Amino acid sequence: MTSTVADLMRRNLLDVFNEPDAGRRNAAIAETYAEDVVWHEPDRVVRGREALSVRAAELLAEQPGWVFRPEGPVSVTDDLGHLGWVYGPAGEPPVATGMDIAHCKDGVIVDLYTLVSEAPRPS
Template sequence: MPHSVADLMRRNLLDVFNEPDPERRSAAIAQTYAEDVVWHEPDRVVHGRAALAERATELRAQAPDWTFRTDGPVSVTDDLGHLGFRYGPADQPPVVTGMDIAHCKDGVIIELYTLVTGSPQPS
């Protein structure tokens, strides 16, 4: 059963990037993204589900006690979804804020853009 754009946006943030268990994260990736998904991060472009899974694992390892939280509701226009996020240690103010914008087709994300809108200023 295909997922709605709003569901895909929440799954992307919470079921993939917040999931500490590699098997559950892998299952969520298979259900959320096209095999040839393209993910645009601020500093790189990742191609394909396998590379996205590897990158998600790297991000989890960099800050294992940090969590993503939604920042507002999902916005949907046709096949595009937008969801703001806050990222940082659980139960503390966010260290990073940003948004994900996704182009969806046939119930999966085919292209994802992650934009960072706020982060710590260097001292």
């Protein structure tokens, strides 16, 4: 089954970066990303599925109980996907907002770009 760009964007956010179970997360990584995927974070570049898996586990460990939530629908133009998101403690206002932009090819993400900003604080 070939995943659509929209499917890949949702799986990237929810099935990888929200998944605490390493086995399920790694299965999703294998189905979502090219073996040689390149992920551009604001402070680093991660190369390959294995390194992406390690980094996803680090992010989950840094903020236990925090979750990503989609902010609006996935936007798709040709082989590019965009999904805005919010991030913070489950059930509470977000602490950060951002977006993922992915270049997809042959039913997997080959390049992923993550942009992050702080969420506005209530006055």
